[in-house]
Amino acid sequence: MSYFDNIRTFVRVYELGSMSAAGRDLRVSPAVTSSRISQLEEHLGVRLFQRTTRSLTPTEQGKSFYRGATEILESVERAEAKIVNITENPRGSLHIAAPLGVGRRLIAPQVPDFLKEYPEVSIRLRLTDRNVDLTTEGLDLSFFLGQPEDSNLRIRKIADVKRVLCASPQYIRNRGMPKNGDDLVQDGHECLSLRFPGATEFQWLLSTREGDKRFRISGRYESDDGDVLTDWAVAGHGIAMKPVFEVADHLREGTLVPVAVETPPKPIQMACLFTHRRMQDPKTRLFMEFMIERIAKAVLASPK
Numbered sequence: 218m219s220y221f222d223n224i225r226t227f228v229r230v231y232e233l234g235s236m237s238a239a240g241r242d243l244r245v246s247p248a249v250t251s252s253r254i255s256q257l258e259e260h261l262g263v264r265l266f267q268r269t270t271r272s273l274t275p276t277e278q279g280k281s282f283y284r285g286a287t288e289i290l291e292s293v294e295r296a297e298a299k300i301v302n303i304t305e306n307p308r309g310s311l312h313i314a315a316p317l318g319v320g321r322r323l324i325a326p327q328v329p330d331f332l333k334e335y336p337e338v339s340i341r342l343r344l345t346d347r348n349v350d351l352t353t354e355g356l357d358l359s360f361f362l363g364q365p366e367d368s369n370l371r372i373r374k375i376a377d378v379k380r381v382l383c384a385s386p387q388y389i390r391n392r393g394m395p396k397n398g399d400d401l402v403q404d405g406h407e408c409l410s411l412r413f414p415g416a417t418e419f420q421w422l423l424s425t426r427e428g429d430k431r432f433r434i435s436g437r438y439e440s441d442d443g444d445v446l447t448d449w450a451v452a453g454h455g456i457a458m459k460p461v462f463e464v465a466d467h468l469r470e471g472t473l474v475p476v477a478v479e480t481p482p483k484p485i486q487m488a489c490l491f492t493h494r495r496m497q498d499p500k501t502r503l504f505m506e507f508m509i510e511r512i513a514k515a516v517l518a519s520p521k
Contacts, residue, residue: 232355307500308337315360320344380482387453407455408434
């Protein structure tokens with residue numbers, strides 16, 4: 218077993234915070250993962266992780282070694298690029314994150330075409346509507362909707378995505394058709410919220426004749442999964458704010474209809490988030506360019 222394999226395993230354990238998760242990512246058993254870490258610790262003469270039955274925490278020596286280990290892996294990738302012309306024949310794993318709706322509808326369907334064109338690349342696609350941390354979670358690239366919190370990362374804008382407030386015909390029959398944001402608040406409409414731990418209040422930013430205005434909406438239904446909100450809206454449980462491309466089929470079929478059309482939602486930015494260091498890897502750049510072209514076309518083709 219090579220020292221390089223041990224370093225690669227250490228980096229993935231550090232980034233994923235789990236022996237079993239790193240093993241799944243590297244496609245080896247937990248026993249092999251643990252053995253590689255033990256060999257590396259024996260070689261270095263230090264403990265890299267504090268282990269308990271419930272947690273795995275890097276030691277100070279582990280944190281220090283991680284910084285050097287990532288530099289080693291990136292140096293090897295750059296050396297390979299010079300030798301095998303990796304821009305034309307990229308290889309290795311790419312770790313990508315995206316919101317659920319974006320990932321399911323826009324990215325996942327395109328992955329097979331990318332892998333057909335670049336057969337030596339493997340894609341690890343993680344879908345979540347929560348904010349992710351590229352550095353600590355070991356990601357090469359993240360797609361997102363909105364504004365990133367970390368200003369130290371690089372952003373590549375894809376498109377401004379039109380959004381719609383929508384509800385089912387059943388909901389409108391039961392509760393009436395709100396014309397604007399004031400109706401949403403004053404009539405106590407059931408608004409479906411995409412929320413995460415730590416959120417305190419929720420507001421929708423809508424366009425009015427007087428300019429952009431925030432409306433403090435309320436409702437009993439909350440989830441951190443955007444598709445759950447769509448399902449609730451279709452079932453008649455409330456009003457959802459959704460990117461148009463996510464509910465395009467429902468709008469065409471009439472299972473959802475636009476509401477509060479006098480004060481539509483502001484468009485939301487769709488973009489890629491990455492570190493400068495990751496973008497030095499040609500396969501990351503290739504994947505980003507490949508997806509951006511196709512995502513932009515799909516979003517712009519959504520119903521207006």
